[in-house]
Amino acid sequence: MLVEPRRIELHEESSPAPPPGGVVVRVRAALTDGTDLKTYRRGHPKMPMPTRFGHEFCGDVIAVADGVESFVPGDAVMCVHTAPCAQCYWCRHKQEELCDDLIPAMLLGAYADCIAVPKRIVERNAFHKPPDVTYTEGAFLEPLACVVHSVVMLAPEPDAAIAILGNGGFGILHGLLLQRAGHNVTIFGRRPERVELAHSLGLRSIDTSNAPMHEAILQQTGGRGADALIECTGTAELWEAAPSLVRRGGTVSFFAGLPAETRVSFLAARLHYDEVRLVAPFHFRPSDVRAAFDLIAERALPLTRLVSHAYSLDQIATAFRELDAGTGLKFLIEP
Ligand SMILES: [Zn+2]
Structure with missing residues (x-):
């Protein structure tokens, strides 16, 4: 449980029962x-505290509700923590990432021994983990689905x-996926x-500690600016700078x-006279989750290289103190 900012507590609870149409998963990797x-x-x-915490996970089904036919106890499962309702305006218009009930029904609590996965996720966004895919690789389904959706919206x-601005987990995942596609x-x-x-992953990587980003990008692109730019830092300063870093x-x-x-504000002329296009991908659609599953099943990307540290569930508070202090990249939590 995340009880308040910077305070995580482990609570003892009895194992959950499967929700109607759902399953219970024993978490093997988060x-x-x-x-x-x-x-x-x-x-x-969207997550008032105290809240269950953690949303990227992979594990084994240990119980299923009556009527569930797609999984049986013992199956290894890969899933994400949301699924669209399939009925609202946005779902009917194939923009399921904007579904009215996507975020309200979000599943949290991956930092736990067990997690109860509801019917909608079991039916729409869960897959059988192939035997040669590790649980750690399987836990990348959610972040990779976000990156697949981002690339679909970018359409380079x-x-x-x-x-790519930012070399955290999402920056590097974007780099791996786009480079694989020949960009x-x-x-x-x-x-x-x-x-x-x-x-070391074969990506061209520039340290901007000393070099201004603007000059570094112009130098890389014959003075024109990038064909496309992906802002992965989440800082207002770089949001505002971004439209000046791409070509007309x-x-x-x-x-x-x-x-x-x-x-945030931009020069209007960049958008009109220079035809700079802005997109802002959020979350993912079931089609993106399926594409991410296929990439993981093919073992197309060296995902585990992004895991910098591993901790047991008992050490979860320590793990977040380390992350908060700026250590590492993605941490693996193994109950
Ligand atoms: Zn919907």
Whole structure:
């Protein structure tokens, strides 16, 4: 439980019963991500505290409700923590990431021995984990679905020069997926260990500690600016700078969100006379989850390289103190 900002407590509860149409999963691997860290630091408007905590996980089904036919106890399962209602206006218009009941019905509590997964997720966004996929790889389904959705919305030209701002887990996942698709990717970011990790994964990686990002991007793109840019840092300063870092006719994607009340401004001329296009992908659709599942099942990306540390569930509070202090990238929590 996240009891208040920067305070995590382990609570003892009896094992949950499967919800109607749902299953209970014994968590074998859970991951931390940037959203978890932001929530840990300042809370989250959609997660009033105290709250169950953690949303990226993979494990084994240990109980199923009457009538569930797609899983039996003993099956290893990969799923995400949301599923659209399939009935609201947005679901009917194939924008399921905006579903009225997506976030209200979000499943939290991956940092636990067991988690009860509701019917809707079991039916729409859960898969059997292939035997040669590890639980840790399986836990990447949710973050990878976010990145697949981001790339679908960006829709880059085949050989586009793409600048990624930020070398955290999402920046590197974007880099791996776009490079695999044949794009010319450069990741810009600060921490030396992350610059080095991206480099060791075969990604062009520029340390912006000393070099201004603007100049570094112009230098990489013959002075034009990037064909496309993906903002993965979630800072207002870089949101405002982003439209000036792409070429005329280029695309800016605001992947990392800002606090809801934040206002940002751009030069209007960049959007009109220079035809800079802005997109802001949020969450994912079932089709993105399916595509992410296929990538993991093919073992197409070196996902486990993004895991910098592993902790037991007992050490969860320590793990978040370390993340809060700026250590590492994604942490693996193994109950
Ligand atoms: Zn809906």
